[in-house]
Amino acid sequence: MGAVVVPVSAAARPRIPAPAPAVLAPVTASTLDTAYAANRANAAEAARMAADHGDRTRAAADRAMADPSRRFLSFDGRxxxxxxxxxxxxxxxxxxxxxxxxxxxxxxxxxxxxxxxxxxxxxxxxxxxxxxxxxxxxxxxxxxxxxxxxxxxxxxxxxxxxxxxxxxxxxxxxxxxxxxxxxxxxxxxxxxxxxxxxxxxxxxxxxxxxxxxxxxxxxxxxxxxxxxxxxxxxxxxxxxxxxxxxxxxxxxxxxxxxxxxxxxxxxxxxxxxxxxxxxxxxxxxxxxxxxxxxxxxxxxxx
The missing domain is CATH 3.40.50.1820 (Alpha/Beta hydrolase fold, catalytic domain)
Structure with missing residues (x-):
């Protein structure tokens, strides 16, 4: 085992604030749309919190995931x-x-x-x-x-x-x-x-x-x-x-x-x-x- 990656030292990135994931019942075929909507809302809130924290890159990523066309079974911005x-x-x-x-x-x-x-x-x-x-x-x-x-x-x-x-x-x-x-x-x-x-x-x-x-x-x-x-x-x-x-x-x-x-x-x-x-x-x-x-x-x- 001659090749072991040596970690590159760098300053730890500050934790980006985000809401806890949406609490949902087990998803079924009939509740998919409810799950999708809840996770889009969670992504939108995560985008707002990331923007307030000054992290534009994460805010943009979260905002894209909150688009009405997106369908997430789960989302966690933490x-x-x-x-x-x-x-x-x-x-x-x-x-x-x-x-x-x-x-x-x-x-x-x-x-x-x-x-x-x-x-x-x-x-x-x-x-x-x-x-x-x-x-x-x-x-x-x-x-x-x-x-x-x-x-x-x-x-x-x-x-x-x-x-x-x-x-x-x-x-x-x-x-x-x-x-x-x-x-x-x-x-x-x-x-x-x-x-x-x-x-x-x-x-x-x-x-x-x-x-x-x-x-x-x-x-x-x-x-x-x-x-x-x-x-x-x-x-x-x-x-x-x-x-x-x-x-x-x-x-x-x-x-x-x-x-x-x-x-x-x-x-x-x-x-x-x-x-x-x-x-x-x-x-x-x-x-x-x-x-x-x-x-x-x-x-x-x-």
């Missing part, structure tokens, strides 16, 4: 912020993709995550929905937390709980898929056992913390892909105990040893998996739609 946004008609969708982001995703940087969710929904077509699940505090790329499973272990129960709630909205017949990017694949790896989804797709993954797809103990079909220009290929795919903490995430998910269904992701880099028109986006859409026989497979050396 700290780095969390938000769960819906694209499409969730109540009537028969195919649902849940996107789990990686490091450095906050309310300020949420736009790039949202763009990927929108691109996927555009590619999926009618009777589908995409959920952008920023339901945890992501680690910073340049920080010690990005090398350990700590944030993922905190996030996994929340993700599993969300999938249970989502199942109550869309019903048992809907096909739900988890699409997990970068450190988000560590979250999905920790949440995989018992989660009620058809597929788990890992893209740009540094590893899941498990030695193999079988070790995830999931009934979901496990997929993996990495773009040809993704720097995560150079991350050491191992784990070691360092001062009582496990550092690293184990076996490379695109290696034959891991045992996932490896699919083509084209020539893109670490942030390009949801680029419109890309090989990776087309294959992810096929996985979500259940057209798995049409997924373009990647070559794997023996």
């Amino acid at each position: 700290g780095a912020g969390q938000a769960v946004e819906v694209f499409g008609d969730l109540a009537h969708a028969d195919r649902v993709a849940v996107l789990v982001p990686g490091s450095d995703t906050t309310l300020e940087t949420y736009g790039r995550f949202r763009a990927g969710a929108l691109a996927l929904h555009d590619r999926l077509g009618p009777n589908t929905a995409v959920v952008a699940w920023l339901g945890y505090e992501t680690p910073g790329t340049v920080s010690p937390t990005v090398l350990t499973t700590g944030r993922a272990e905190d996030a996994a129960p929340r993700l599993k709980g969300f999938i249970r709630e989502l199942r109550g909205v869309v019903g048992q017949s809907a096909r739900i898929s988890l699409l997990c990017h970068s450190y988000g694949s560590v979250v999905c790896g920790r949440a995989a056992q018992g989660v009620d989804v058809a597929d788990i797709a890992l893209v740009g993954s540094p590893g899941t913390g498990a030695d193999s797809a079988a070790a995830l103990h999931t009934s979901a079909r496990v997929w993996a892909a990495r773009g040809a220009d993704d720097w995560v290929a150079h991350v050491p795919h191992t784990s070691a105990d360092l001062f009582g903490t496990t550092v690293g995430f184990g076996t490379d998910p695109v290696s034959p040893a891991f045992g996932a269904h490896v699919f083509a992701a084209g020539d893109g880099g670490h942030s390009d998996y949801f680029t419109p028109g890309s090989v990776s986006l087309d294959n992810l859409a096929r996985i979500v739609l259940g057209d798995t026989s049409e997924v373009t497979r990647a070559y794997q050396p023996a």
Whole structure:
């Protein structure tokens, strides 16, 4: 374990004031509009408080989320912020993709995550929905937390709980898929056992913390892909105990040893998996739609 990221020292950012999240009953298909309205109102109040605090960047991000066109199942403007946004008609969708982001995703940087969710929904077509699940505090790329499973272990129960709630909205017949990017694949790896989804797709993954797809103990079909220009290929795919903490995430998910269904992701880099028109986006859409026989497979050396 020769590569350990040294945290860059910087002054701590002052906490941005924001209201507590809206208190809502468990969401059902018939109460979605009520939830959306309550979370937009919460975002508007968060924008006002951030502006009063003098943080124009956060105020602008919150204000955008309060737009009448936005649909959030949850919103929390405190700290780095969390938000769960819906694209499409969730109540009537028969195919649902849940996107789990990686490091450095906050309310300020949420736009790039949202763009990927929108691109996927555009590619999926009618009777589908995409959920952008920023339901945890992501680690910073340049920080010690990005090398350990700590944030993922905190996030996994929340993700599993969300999938249970989502199942109550869309019903048992809907096909739900988890699409997990970068450190988000560590979250999905920790949440995989018992989660009620058809597929788990890992893209740009540094590893899941498990030695193999079988070790995830999931009934979901496990997929993996990495773009040809993704720097995560150079991350050491191992784990070691360092001062009582496990550092690293184990076996490379695109290696034959891991045992996932490896699919083509084209020539893109670490942030390009949801680029419109890309090989990776087309294959992810096929996985979500259940057209798995049409997924373009990647070559794997023996």
